[in-house]
Amino acid sequence: MEKKQSVIGIGEALFDVLPEGKKLGGAPANFAYHVSQFGLNSCAVSAMGDDELGKELEKELNDHHLNYQIDKVAYPTGTVQVSLDANGIPCYDIKEGAAWDNIPYTPALEKLAKNCTAACFGSLAQRNEVSRNTIYRFLDNMPKEEGILKIFDINLRQGFYNKEIITESIKRCNILKINDEELITVSRIFGYPGIDLENKCWLLLGKYNLKMLILTCGVNGSYVFIPGEVSFIETPKVEVADTVGAGDSFTGAFVASILKGKSVREAHELAVKVSAFVCTQNGAIPVLPDEFTK
Template sequence: MEKKRYVVGLGELLWDLLPAGKRLGGAPANFAYHVSQFGLNGLAVSAIGQDDLGEEAIQELERKQLSAYLERVEYPTGRVNVQLDEAGIPLYDIQQNVAWDNIPFTEELREIAENTQAVCFGSLAQRSPQSRIAIQAFLASLPVDDDVLRIYDINLRTPFYSKEVVDLSLSAANILKVNDEELPVLANYYNLPVTSPLEQCELLRQRFDLRLVIYTCGAEGSYVISEESVSSQSTPKVSVVDTVGAGDSFTASFCAAFIKGLSIPEAHAIAVKVAAFVCTQQGAMPILPDDLLG
């Protein structure tokens, strides 16, 4: 029997210290958790400290039945203080020089990359040289196969990004996910003409030879731009508890549906519904109801 290939969330694993208490998170871990709920072989890849929060992270991943490859390193497990504004939008205070800033690239990690069918990575975990080297080495070790999804969920967090990191990441990706706050940064970096956001997304798609650009605009809807078409979806109106992890669940559910062979509009519709549900829950990793899993 062929070994089930991985769908990897690569980068930060951390504790979100929310007003309602601490919850395990980090965009890559959130991604891996949600693709696992769709029946894929999700794997969170990161590093944790040799501390109590590291042990708690392992226990929480086991409780959530999420597989992980976690190096134990001589740095504290990541923590983020999260405050929510009146609309439930999170404001992050992200600690530096923590475990996920120091992910090593090991032979075991190379073997994981060689057996990966999709990976989602961002900018935040590449703020440090050590983890940036590991992430780029992982991407370089992926199978040379057009069907392998290399999803750059750009996830710009001021001041933890640079044009150098964005250049490297876009060059390694074949799918870009960007939101309406991040697109102007890219427009400035690459001198995109002052046209519509969708035209700017298409220019980025062409410039970096991307299969897809996923463009999200919060309550204003979302778009998936391919060479052939543009899929658009409005955002459902829901009672928002918090938006932590909603974008990660969108990326994960779109990826899972796309891997399973659904069309771009079908995968897009599922992603919108899943993200809307996550906004009605506390934290980034709620259990999804069966009717959303198909």
């Protein structure tokens, strides 16, 4: 990587095996790709196997002009079987013991952390201790000054999470992104009383001293909570091809907008438009129209 990187997606890099074939996937790589479309330096951090799928992964990343720091490890490159229901909503079967479960913490990664202005991470890549420790060390070595963003895009999948992982991650982030179903799950894990979704968000925002909390509710709109203020935007009605990667594109567009000096409301408006567009396309990382990225 020649350019100084500033925005990092760290965690799983893999192939989504969809009905129509393999597509590059993994939330951190999707996030980094969408950030790059807004002209910011971004980088996907993960691990891959020294295998044929690993070569294909490298080729895909290069074809998408995405910077990456993905070490080769003695585990197979990750795959996820994705099946879609009648509404294009994906169901995932995520293979265990993958390369991205074993991301090594290296001097090169520490250097990346020290130059990082924003990092996005989720819960899935923390299912194994090796990658979990690498993610935490990366976050802990990021600069401490004001304006550094640590985004926990919670991304609960199958049974690959627990209370400790969620708690430690929320403590390490300053922006939490969560959907309505995940919020119900987290509230149940944390033992919160049966208050409504908005009050649950205010509770999390205050308890963990977050800069922002983003709540997405599928067709029922999305919210961005900041201390003392909330932005709500309805979800546009579009012809859905599939929703794979829509949430990652939302996060990427939102974070890129904030880093470029846009207001929370402006960032929210663009994120909603971008994720709606991604829903009309097959796969997680379509090229965005110029009207979004100018």
